[in-house]
Amino acid sequence: MTEKTLEIPVEVPEGARNPVEPFLRMERMPHIWCPACGIGTTVNCFARALENSKVDLDKVAIVSGIGCTGRVAGYAALDSFHTTHGRAIPFATGLKLANPELQVVVYSGDGDLFAIGGNHFIHAARRNMDLKVICVNNMTYAMTGGQTAPTTPGESITATAPYGVFEPTFNLVALAEAAGASYVARWTTYHVKQLSHSMEEVFQRKGFCFIEVLSPCPTLYQRRNKMGDGLDAMKYYKTAGKIRNGAPTGECNLTRTGEIVLGKFVDRQRPDYLEMLRAQMTHTLGDRYVEPEAQCCGEC
Amino acid sequence: MHADPRGVLTGVHFLDGDHACCEGTLAAGARFAAGYPITPSTEVVERFASRIPTVGGIFVQLEDELAASIAIQGAVWGGAKAFTVTSGPGYSLMMEHIGYAAMTETPCVFVNVQRGGPSTGLPTLPAQADMMQARWGSHGDYGTIALCPNSPQESFDLTIQAFNLAEEFRVPVMVMLDECVGHMTEKVVIPEPDRIDVTPRRYTKLPPGEFRLYEPREDGVPDMVRAGEGYRFHVTGLTHDERGYPSMNVETQDRKVRRLQEKLTPLANERALFDAANLEDAEVVVVSYGITSRVAQRALEMARERGVRAGKFRLITAWPFPAAHVRELAGRVKAFVVPELNLGQMSLEVERAAAGRAVTIPVTHAGGTVHSPETILKAILEAAR
Numbered sequence: 001m002t003e004k005t006l007e008i009p010v011e012v013p014e015g016a017r018n019p020v021e022p023f024l025r026m027e028r029m030p031h032i033w034c035p036a037c038g039i040g041t042t043v044n045c046f047a048r049a050l051e052n053s054k055v056d057l058d059k060v061a062i063v064s065g066i067g068c069t070g071r072v073a074g075y076a077a078l079d080s081f082h083t084t085h086g087r088a089i090p091f092a093t094g095l096k097l098a099n100p101e102l103q104v105v106v107y108s109g110d111g112d113l114f115a116i117g118g119n120h121f122i123h124a125a126r127r128n129m130d131l132k133v134i135c136v137n138n139m140t141y142a143m144t145g146g147q148t149a150p151t152t153p154g155e156s157i158t159a160t161a162p163y164g165v166f167e168p169t170f171n172l173v174a175l176a177e178a179a180g181a182s183y184v185a186r187w188t189t190y191h192v193k194q195l196s197h198s199m200e201e202v203f204q205r206k207g208f209c210f211i212e213v214l215s216p217c218p219t220l221y222q223r224r225n226k227m228g229d230g231l232d233a234m235k236y237y238k239t240a241g242k243i244r245n246g247a248p249t250g251e252c253n254l255t256r257t258g259e260i261v262l263g264k265f266v267d268r269q270r271p272d273y274l275e276m277l278r279a280q281m282t283h284t285l286g287d288r289y290v291e292p293e294a295q296c297c298g299e300c
Numbered sequence: 301m302h303a304d305p306r307g308v309l310t311g312v313h314f315l316d317g318d319h320a321c322c323e324g325t326l327a328a329g330a331r332f333a334a335g336y337p338i339t340p341s342t343e344v345v346e347r348f349a350s351r352i353p354t355v356g357g358i359f360v361q362l363e364d365e366l367a368a369s370i371a372i373q374g375a376v377w378g379g380a381k382a383f384t385v386t387s388g389p390g391y392s393l394m395m396e397h398i399g400y401a402a403m404t405e406t407p408c409v410f411v412n413v414q415r416g417g418p419s420t421g422l423p424t425l426p427a428q429a430d431m432m433q434a435r436w437g438s439h440g441d442y443g444t445i446a447l448c449p450n451s452p453q454e455s456f457d458l459t460i461q462a463f464n465l466a467e468e469f470r471v472p473v474m475v476m477l478d479e480c481v482g483h484m485t486e487k488v489v490i491p492e493p494d495r496i497d498v499t500p501r502r503y504t505k506l507p508p509g510e511f512r513l514y515e516p517r518e519d520g521v522p523d524m525v526r527a528g529e530g531y532r533f534h535v536t537g538l539t540h541d542e543r544g545y546p547s548m549n550v551e552t553q554d555r556k557v558r559r560l561q562e563k564l565t566p567l568a569n570e571r572a573l574f575d576a577a578n579l580e581d582a583e584v585v586v587v588s589y590g591i592t593s594r595v596a597q598r599a600l601e602m603a604r605e606r607g608v609r610a611g612k613f614r615l616i617t618a619w620p621f622p623a624a625h626v627r628e629l630a631g632r633v634k635a636f637v638v639p640e641l642n643l644g645q646m647s648l649e650v651e652r653a654a655a656g657r658a659v660t661i662p663v664t665h666a667g668g669t670v671h672s673p674e675t676i677l678k679a680i681l682e683a684a685r
Contacts, residue, residue: 025534028545058529058530059528061527073536074534074536074545074546077532079533080534080535081377081536082534083400084396084400087366087367089367090334090366090367090368090374091373093362093367094334094360094372094374094375094376094378094382095374095377095527096374096378097332098331098375098379099378099526119363120366120367123363277358281353289353289354290306292331292356292357
C-alpha cells in the first residue's frame with residue numbers, strides 16, 4: 001500500500017485565528033476525537049451557528065452525557081456540564097426550569113440519548129421542554145470500542161455483534177416527532193451549511209427541538225464493516241443523502257448503505273412546558289400563583 | 301441569614317413527618333423539587349406540589365428516579381436550592397447521581413423515607429436498612445452527610461439543617477426518615493422566619509477569568525457559581541483539576557477524592573450532632589437513631605428503674621459517624637447496645653469505633669414494625685450483667 005499525501009501550501013498570516021476559536025476552550029486542545037471522526041465537524045457547525053444567531057453566549061448552557069459526543073460540553077466555551085450516561089436531558093430540564101433565561105443545549109450521542117437515556121428523550125419531547133437536543137449519530141458506541149447501539153443498522157458487524165446485527169433500529173426523527181418534538185431535522189457532517197443553519201434556527205424556536213446528525217466513525221464502526229475511511233463516509237453522505245424537507249418521518253428509516261433522507265421534517269408551534277405550567281397555574285390559582293423567580297445569591 | 305418568609309408556615313401544626321419534612325424544605329429555601337412517586341415518601345412532594353405555586357418555585361414529576369436525582373442538580377447549578385424524595389427501590393436508582401453530586405460538589409438534599417427491603421420489600425412498613433447505602437451506595441470514595449430525625453418536629457428541623465449543611469460542605473445530604481417517622485402525626489412548631497437560620501450559597505466574589513471552579517477555600521470547600529453569569533465554567537463527573545477540567549492522573553485523583561472525604565472532618569468530630577443523656581455514670585450505652593430511638597427511650601427508663609446504669613447516645617448525624625465520641629465512651633463503659641431496624645448496620649460502626657474496648661451488642665430486626673422496648677431492655681440487662 002502506498003502512502004498518499006496531499007501537499008497543500010498553507011500560509012497563515014501572523015495573528016490569524018480560526019473564527020470558531022472564541023467558542024472553544026482552546027486550552028483543552030487537542031481534543032480526544034479520532035482522525036476523520038465527524039464530531040468535530042458538528043462542533044464547528046455549532047460554533048458558527050452560535051456566532052450567526054447572535055445569542056448572548058453567557059446565557060447559553062450546554063449539557064452532554066457520556067461517550068465521544070459527551071465530550072463536546074468539555075470543549076465548548078460556555079457554561080458546560082458533562083453529566084452521567086443518558087441523563088443529560090433530565091439535568092438540562094432542571095437547569096432550564098430553575099433558570100428559564102438560559103438557552104439550554106443538550107449535545108450527546110445516539111447511544112447516550114436513545115438507549116440508556118431514551119426514556120428521558122421521549123418524556124422531554126412530550127412535555128415540550130424548551131431544550132435544543134443535538135444528537136451526533138455515529139451508529140455505534142464508539143467510546144467503549146464499537147458495540148451495537150439502538151441505531152446500528154442491520155447486518156453491521158460490531159464488537160458485541162460479531163456475527164451481524166439483527167435487531168431493528170430506531171428511526172430517531174420519527175421517534176422525536178411521535179413523542180411531540182416541536183422541531184425535527186436530520187443532516188450529515190457532509191451537509192455542514194444546512195446543519196449549521198438548523199442549529200442556528202433552533203435558537204429562534206421554543207420548545208423541544210431535535211437535530212440528528214449522521215457522523216462517521218471510521219475507527220470503530222466503518223473499519224469493522226469494511227466501509228472505508230472518513231472520505232468514503234463523506235462520499236456516501238453526498239451520494240445517498242436526499243434532501244426532502246417535510247418528508248414524513250416514518251419514511252426516513254436509515255440502513256447501512258441505503259438512501260439517507262435529510263431535511264427539516266417538523267417545525268410546529270406548541271406551548272412549551274413553562275408556558276403550559278404558567279397557564280395551568282394561572283387558570284387554577286389566579287392571583288395566588290407566584291411566578292418562579294431566578295434564584296439570587298440570597299445576600300441582597 | 302434568615303429564612304425567606306414566603307416559604308415559612310409559622311405556627312403550631314399537627315403534621316406527619318413527611319409533611320413536616322416538606323415544610324422544612326420550604327423554610328430552608330428550596331424552590332425546586334423533582335420526584336417520582338414511591339411509598340411511603342410521596343407525601344413530601346405531594347405537599348410541595350400543592351404549596352410551591354403560591355410560594356414561587358417549581359415541582360416537576362419526572363419519568364423515574366434517575367431523572368429526578370439529576371434534575372435537582374441541574375437546578376442547583378441554575379441557582380436553586382433543590383431536593384428529591386424517595387424510598388428503597390428509588391434510592392437504589394439514585395445512587396449514581398449521589399456519586400455525581402459528591403464528585404461535582406453539588407449541594408443538594410435526598411430525602412429517603414425508609415421501608416423494608418431488599419428489592420420491593422415492604423412498601424408500607426418501616427425499616428432502617430438503607431443506612432450503609434446512604435454512606436457507601438455510590439461507587440468510589442466520597443463523603444456524605446446523613447441526618448436521622450425521630451419525630452415530625454425533627455423532620456422539619458433537620459430538613460432545614462440538611463440544606464444548610466449541603467451549602468456549607470457542598471455534599472449531597474441524606475435525610476433518613478423511616479416509614480414510622482414519615483407517617484406519624486405530632487405537634488410541629490414552625491418558628492417565625494427570623495428565628496430560622498438559613499445558610500446561603502457561597503458564591504465566588506472573584507470575576508470570571510480569575511475564578512477557578514474547584515479551588516478549595518481553607519475549609520476544603522470551593523466557592524460556587526451558577527450558570528448564566530459569564531463564568532463559562534465546566535462541570536464534569538470525570539476526575540477533574542481545580543479548573544474543573546478532566547485530568548486522568550494519579551495526583552489529581554488523590555487530591556480530589558481525599559478532599560471529598562476530608563472536608564467533612566469537622567462534622568465527624570466537634571460538630572457531630574447527637575442527643576446524649578445519663579452518660580456520666582453509664583455502664584451500658586444504647587446507641588440508636590430514628591424511630592428506634594423512641595422505643596429505646598422506654599427501654600432506657602425501664603433499665604434505670606431496675607437499677608442498671610444505662611445511658612443514651614442517639615445519633616443525629618449518622619454520617620459522618622461520630623467515631624471519636626463513641627471511642628471515648630468505649631473507654632469507660634462495659635457495652636454498647638445498638639437496636640436498629642436492620643440486621644446490623646450502624647452497629648458495625650459502633651463496633652469499629654469501640655475497637656474492642658467495649659462490647660457491642662446489636663439488637664437486630666428485619667423491619668416491618670419496631671422493636672418492643674422489652675427486647676431492647678433484655679439486651680441492656682444482659683450487657684450489664
